[in-house]
Amino acid sequence: MGEIEEEEKTGKDWAKIIVPRVLRAIIMGFIMGGEMLLLLYLPQFVPQFGEQAMEMLPVQTTTGLSYFFLIFAGIEVAIQLLRGTVFPYALSMARSIISAILLVQMTNGGVMTFTAQLPSGAQMAAGASIILTLDFQPILGVILLLSLISVIKNLLQAIDYLSKKEEAGFPPELP
Amino acid sequence: MRQSIRALGWVVTISTLLLFAFLASAVYSILQIAIMNQGIGMGDFQTEFKDGRLILSMPITINNTGYYDINEFEVTTTLSDKDGTLIVTNTTRITEIKRGDTKSEVHALSLSFEDLFSKAKYILFNDTEIKLLISVGFKYAYALGFQISMANISMPWGAPLYGLELKELNVRSFNGTHLFLELSLDFENHSFLDIGGPLHLTVYNENGEQIGEGMGLLYVPSGGRPEEPIPVIVVLTHPESFTGRGYADVSFQFPIIEQPIELGEIEYG
Numbered sequence: 087m088g089e090i091e092e093e094e095k096t097g098k099d100w101a102k103i104i105v106p107r108v109l110r111a112i113i114m115g116f117i118m119g120g121e122m123l124l125l126l127y128l129p130q131f132v133p134q135f136g137e138q139a140m141e142m143l144p145v146q147t148t149t150g151l152s153y154f155f156l157i158f159a160g161i162e163v164a165i166q167l168l169r170g171t172v173f174p175y176a177l178s179m180a181r182s183i184i185s186a187i188l189l190v191q192m193t194n195g196g197v198m199t200f201t202a203q204l205p206s207g208a209q210m211a212a213g214a215s216i217i218l219t220l221d222f223q224p225i226l227g228v229i230l231l232l233s234l235i236s237v238i239k240n241l242l243q244a245i246d247y248l249s250k251k252e253e254a255g256f257p258p259e260l261p
Numbered sequence: 262m263r264q265s266i267r268a269l270g271w272v273v274t275i276s277t278l279l280l281f282a283f284l285a286s287a288v289y290s291i292l293q294i295a296i297m298n299q300g301i302g303m304g305d306f307q308t309e310f311k312d313g314r315l316i317l318s319m320p321i322t323i324n325n326t327g328y329y330d331i332n333e334f335e336v337t338t339t340l341s342d343k344d345g346t347l348i349v350t351n352t353t354r355i356t357e358i359k360r361g362d363t364k365s366e367v368h369a370l371s372l373s374f375e376d377l378f379s380k381a382k383y384i385l386f387n388d389t390e391i392k393l394l395i396s397v398g399f400k401y402a403y404a405l406g407f408q409i410s411m412a413n414i415s416m417p418w419g420a421p422l423y424g425l426e427l428k429e430l431n432v433r434s435f436n437g438t439h440l441f442l443e444l445s446l447d448f449e450n451h452s453f454l455d456i457g458g459p460l461h462l463t464v465y466n467e468n469g470e471q472i473g474e475g476m477g478l479l480y481v482p483s484g485g486r487p488e489e490p491i492p493v494i495v496v497l498t499h500p501e502s503f504t505g506r507g508y509a510d511v512s513f514q515f516p517i518i519e520q521p522i523e524l525g526e527i528e529y530g
Contacts, residue, residue, distance in 0.1 A: 214414045219398075221406030225284060232276055239269040246262045 111166035119158035126152050154188050157181070172251075175244035179237050186233040189226065196223035287402045290327035300324040303336070303397070310454075313517035318369040323358050329402035331358040336368045339394040342381045348391070349376065375518045385422050385522060388451055390415040419451030422513075422524075430509055430529040431490070440464065440473060440495040440503065442529065444511070450481045457481075458514045461521055464495050466507040467530075473497035479513060506530030 095103075161181040165174040190196075200218045294300035304320040317338070325331050339350040353368040378385055393416055398408035425448040433441040442462070450456050457480040464473050475495030481487050497503060508528045512521040 215412050217408075217410040217412060219406075219408035219410070221408070222404070223406075224404045225280070228276070228280055232273055232280070235269055235276075236273050239266055239273060242262065242266045242269065246266060249262075 107167055107169065111163045114166050115159045115163040118162035119155035122155040123152060123159060126155070151192070154185065154192065157184055157188070172244055172247055175240045175247065178240040179244075182233045182236045182240070186230050189229065193222075193226060196226035197221050283402075283404075286328055287405055290329060291401050291405070291407070294325065294327045294331075298324065298326045300326050301397075313374055315372040315374070316369055317372070318367050320365065320367050321353065321355075322363065322365045323355065324363040325358045325360050327360055327401070330360055332356065332400050332403065334358065334399040335397070337394075337396040337398075338368065338370045339396075340370070340372065341392045341394070342384070343390050343392065345392070346380060348372065348380060374515070375520065378515075378518060378522065379520070382522075384418055384420060386420050386425055386448075388420050388423060389418045391418050392416075419453065421450055421452035421454070421456050422522075423449045423451045425524060427511060427525050427527040429490070430527045432505065432529055433492075435503065435505075437500055438497055440475065440497055442475065442477075442493040442495060442509075443490040444477060444493050444527070445490040446487055446511075446524075448481075449486050450483055453483055455480070455482045456515075458516050460491060460493065460524075461512045461514060462493050462495060463510045463512075464497075464507065464529075465509065466502050466504045468502075468504075468507075470499065470502050472499045472502045472507070504530075 158181065161177050161184075165177050165181075168174055168177070198220045200220075202216045202218075203214075300323060302322040302324075304322075307318045309316040309318065319336075319338075321336055323331065323334060334355040335352055337350065337352040340348040342348060349370060349372050351368070351370045353366055355364055355366055358364050383389075392412075393414040394410065394412050395414070396408065396410040398406070400406050425446065427444070427446050429443075429445040431443045431445075433443055435441070442464075444460065444462070458478075460477040460479050462475045462477070463471060464475060466472050473495045475493045477491040477493035479487065479491055506528075507530060508526055510526055511524040513524055514521045
């Protein structure tokens, strides 16, 4: 009984466990979408740099993109905080499914249209508009397929984790 | 189980890397073709007037300096009136341009004035705008589709019979078989072409009985107006019905169009 019972953890022990996790979660959250969120919201804080950054982005509206990166970064933070449990696998699956749905919705099913108005100074083309349509449905199809494989992989990992836990035996409930 | 999970992990990682490498190279390559090497070139529209048709032609040259093939290259031009009614459209297709190849084609848009006037008769009498739509589409690397359209390009249209008004039809003389009339009409030729052709008159008496048909010649240069009344000689088929009063239906035959254009009705006498 004494072998499987864990010693009561002190505040220092908890700090040793929690602090690295939190740091790891912050770093991974930043890598997995946080930096893009920063770039998207930078125009609000530094207008001069913001304009240049927005010109580099392929879309005019940041709303859809910010949701996408927010979900990505948020789930990554949760995954890092819950390491060692079955939840990261479930969260990874959820992330794959949500990001696939968002990607399809944001890219209009792989057909994106951008419109630009020509300057009124142009002689014949005054008031004319340039419409650029980008069709990348085959690429989106491959991305969705990879998301599906990722979901299957995470499902298998979750099953594997649970079966191992079953074999090793769960720790008894605390008195 | 562990092996399958590991294999799936590798599949996802390697496939993602390959996909993004392909995407990056394709985007870089298309930018290189379109912007750096000016590989997709379209010349200015050349205008030619032939057999009653206005032919707009545009040379297209594609020099594929990229890493992948270009296929399903299409150029479409469409002319429509200000309400969006289609006047004419044409598409030129180049099936495939392999990497390293150069292909040239001439895209032509043939506009028949007969079609134009039959579809939109009001443009004979009213200045308006003709809308031009140019659309270029192609597939790159068999996976990325691009379509660039320039919509709402307006071309001013000058009406050849702008503000037409049949003012007066005077009887000059009558010799028993022929009737000599003078038709005064007013309009401004806003077209880029001179107008010249026969004016047809079908003459009726005041009871509505047809008494004969006649012809006069109209010529108005581009930007001009008819300055003098047009003499019309009418061959009387029923001279006994001529009463000195009545009306005439006036039509004009554009040399470039088979069907005469009805200009209206005017009274004489």
